[in-house]
Amino acid sequence: MKFSESWLRTLVDTQLSSEALSHLLTMAGLEVEGLEPVAPQFNDVVVALVLDVVKHPDADRLNVCKVDTGRGEPTTIVCGAPNVAVGLRVPCALPGAKLPGDFTIKIAKVRGIESSGMLCSAKELGIAEEASGLLVLPADAPVGQSIREYLDLDDSQFELKLTPNRADCLSLTGVAREVAAIAGAQAKLIEVPEVAATIADQRAVVLNAPDACPLYCGRVLKGVNAKAPTPEWMKRRLERSGIRSISALVDVTNYVMLELGQPLHAFDNTKLEGAVHARMAKPEEKLLLLNEQAIAIDADILVIADDVKPLAMAGIMGGEESGITLETSELFLESAFFAPKAIAGRARRYGFGSDASHRFERGVDFGGARRAIERATQLIIDICGGAAGPVVEAKAEMPARQPVRLRSARASAVIGMVFSAEQIAGLFNGLGLPFVREGDDFLVTPPTWRFDIEIEEDLIEEIARLHGYDNIPAPAPRGNLKMMVQPEAQRPAARVRQLLVDRGYQEVVNFAFVEEAWEADFAANPDLIRLANPIASQMAVMRSTLFGGLISNLVTNLKRKQSRVRLFETGRAFQRDAQGAPVAGFRQPWKLAGLAYGGALPEGWGSGALKVDFFDMKGDIEALLAPAQLRFERLQHPALHPGRAAKVLLDGREIGCLGELHPEWVQKYDLPQAPVVFELDFDLVKAVHVPSYLEVSKFPPVIRDLAIVVDQGLGLQTLLDGMKEQLPTLVQDIQLFDVYVGKGVPENKKSLAFRIVMQDTQRTLLDSEVDAAMQQLVSCLERAFGAQLRA
Structure with missing residues (x-):
């Protein structure tokens, strides 16, 4: 909303500067989007009367004028304006005047004739972008008066960016009421006396849709002169509010709307x-509107009509056929209240808007309809003459004003500072909010112009606004903090991430919304969790695995010619679970996933062309969870190669999987080679095993090698588990160091060589003890697995 600052100051008595007033309004929730002077700075320009005009003897387009500037003797000025004439009152820049554009007026000779000043157009004064001639002033403009004073050019134009709930501030009265309340000033609102009816003419009013239009006031005026000029003060205020002057009758209705x-x-x-x-x-x-748009009126549109035809879209725009013209001498003036729900969105449906619809759809003061018609009537009679008939008012059930309870203690708690009941009462009185006190509680009845007060929080906001957000203290947060002990068995997530970074991985962050195809390919998930309102069509389901995002990241890197890629991500996966929490019906485990692609080592002169494989990734996972001892068992997984995938077990509990990407997906996603991927339960990864102290032996260990031949299909982990069940107490460690298949080994057999470390903490071992322990291991392997010592 735009308005003139000088107009506002006639309604509220405040000594604040323009900048201070702007800040105050903004901090009260009425954001000042623009504050500009209505005219640039200039000086020594006065109202002048043209006394005489003669053609310049040496120039066809110039005139020599005698001008009365109110400074004594008439002044000679050479002027080229086409509209200069005797008797005109126009702005005159005196010698020494500085005009916009850093232009200084001097006494100078123009084609041999001395000119002592310049007659000015509106463009030359900076108050209009274009001008075809001199700015002609009214005939009663006082000669010699400063043009800045006469045209009120020391004014400023405010533009407010109002939120939709503050329709009460779409008027100068509303803004003045706010300024008075927040600045502690005195509001001088317009007094509107009732205009006595001097003619008996009236027109009946019928409310056929009382829910949409519960109040309608109308009055007949006769003998008006529609051609009467609009007063300059009114035109000036309208123009500075962004409304073009049209005619006196139209200008009056617009003026009252703004006021x-x-x-x-x-x-x-x-x-x-x-x-x-x-x-x-x-x-x-159908209806032909004032904007010359012919419309077919929808059934849910409220219209104003007579007994025969529709006249206007109620609260939006009038009809062309019943509109006033310069020939109108008899008019019917309307002032009504239309329910916001009956107006909202109707104008936009037809592709236009109006100042009236902008206000009605937000809520207009239904207690001021009679006051507005009286004000407009008086202005019309003062400007255009005529006589007024009685006001005809039709009224149904008006919007209920339900009292809202405010607890003083609650207001203090929400705002963060203590307000006494007396302070709150003073703030409400300043804003004109009627209330009844019940101890420290207030029962506030919203006035007819406030549609935004419905709950206690609305009143708390009013208190904060009126007190001033700048005046609410903002102390630094205080609290009794206790340094929590970090459990030794729980690693911070940042530490886990750093371990992966140390091994050459880079962290990525992907959306939890994924393509439906990813869930089918990498999780074989038939029960998808679909989004009700996806941000994009290809991101319509929630992920149950992190593999899809990592493969997509790999594809992007390969397109950018990155031949060696190491990535990891931590994030939530989403699975249906009747016992899930915190969202019922869904489980949201925290996952850690990684991907390795390309060379096992960065390219260099000392490293070969060995590609990363399952065992490289296995080593990374073992390092990540060290010193815990992991087990790996064969796994069938929809995303992984059937023979190169394993589940990861910690203390017998499955915590995730790793393996090569399935050949089908390698081909589908056009990958030159298969990446190796893993996915683990991040909470279990962070829970590390605390090492327990064992005495370090001072005695030398005994190391023996044991080579056995077993069936080729027998797994290493199965062998180790069987050996550990029967492990002699002297054996401290068993490590596989060689696997051989070929000459000297029977078909479908393989040779495995183990290094056995034996040691005691109290003494040096005897050969007989070592031999007995080795024989115990061999017997166990022969019995359990049919193993044979390799010759």
């Missing part, structure tokens, strides 16, 4: 037939 916030409409009374109705549109009704 009081009540949109009005004037019909040509001679074009109306019978009573005026506020009703819903009838089927197939």
Whole structure:
């Protein structure tokens, strides 16, 4: 909303500067989006009277003028304006005046004739972008008066960016009420006396849709002069509010709308037939609007009509056929309240808007409709003459104003500072909010112009606004903090990430919303968790595995010619689970996933072309969870190679999987080679095993090698588990160091060589003890696995 600062200051007595007023309004929730002077700075420009005009003897387009500037003797000025004439009152820049554009007026000779000043156009004064001649002033403009004073050019133009709930501030009265409350000033609102009826003419009003239009006031005025000029002060205030002056009658309705916030409409009374109705549109009704747009009126549109035809879209725009013209001498003036729900969105449906609809759809002061019609009537009579008939008012059930309870203690707790009941009462009184005190509680009844007060929080906001957000203390947060002990068995997530970074991985962050195909390929998930409102069509389901995002990252890196890629990600996966929490029906485990692709080592002169494989990734996972001892068992997984995938077990509990990507997906996603991937339960990865102290032996170990031949299909882990079950107490460690298949080994057999470390903490071992322990191991292997010592 735009308005003139000088107009506002006639309604509220405040000594604040323009900048201070702007800041105050903004901090009260009425954001000042623009504050500009209505005219640039200039000086020594006065109202002048043209006394004489003669052609310049040496120039066809110049005139020599005698001008009275109110400074004594007439002044000679050479002027080239086409509209200069005797008797005009125009702005005159005196010698020494500085005009916009850093232009200084000097006494100079123009084609041999001395010119002592310059007659000015509106463009030369910086108050208009274009001008075809001198700025002609009214005939009563006082000669010699400063033009800045006469045209009120020391004014500023405010532009407010109002939130939709503050429709009460779409008027100068509303803004003045706010300024008075927040600045502690005195509001000087317009007094509107009732205009006595001097003629008996009236027109009946019928409310056919009382829910949409519960109040309608109308009045007939006769003998008005529609051609009467709009007063300069009114035109000036309208223009500085962004409204173009049209005619006196239209200007008055616009002026009252800006002043009081009540949109009005004037019909040509001679074009109306019978009573005026506020009703819903009838089927197939059509209307030619004032903007020359012909519309077919929808059935849910509220219209103003007479007994025969529709006249206007209620609260939006009048009709062309019943509109006033410069020939109108008899009019029917309307002031009504239309329910916001009956107006909201209707204008936009037809591709236009209006100042009236902008206000009605947000809520207009239904207690001010009568006041607005009286104000407009008086202005019309003062400017255009005429006589007024009685006001006809039709009224149904008005919007209920339900009292809202405010607890002083609650307000203090929310705002963060203590407010006494007396302080709150003073703030409410300043804003004109009627209330009843019940101890420290307030029962506030919203006034007719406030549609935004419905709950206690609305009143708390009013207190904060009026007190001033700048005045609310902002102390630094304080709290009794206790340094929590970090459990030794729990690693911080950052430490886990750092371990992976140390091994050459880079962290990525992907959306939890994924393509449906990824869930089918990498999780074989038939029960998808679909999003009700996805941000993109290809991100329509929630992921149950992190593999899809990592493969997508790999594809992106390969397109950018990255031949060696190491990535990891931590994030939530989403699975259906009837016992899930915190969202019922869903489980959200925290996962850690990684991917390795390309060379096992960075390219260099000392490293070969060995590609990363299952065992490289296995080593990374073992290092990540060290000193815990992991087990790996064969796994069938929809995303992984059937023969190169394993489940990861910690203390007998499955914590994840690793393996090469399935050949089908390698081909589908156009990968030159298969990446190796893993996915683990991140919470279990962070829970590390705390090492327990064992005495370090001072005695030398005994190391023996043991080579056995077993079936080729027998797994290493199975062998180790069987050996550990029967492990002699002297054996401290068993490590596989060689696997051989070929000459000297029977078909379908393989040779495994183990290094056995034996040691005691109290003494040096005897050969006989070592031999007995080795024989015990061999016997165990022969019995359990049919193993044979290799010759």
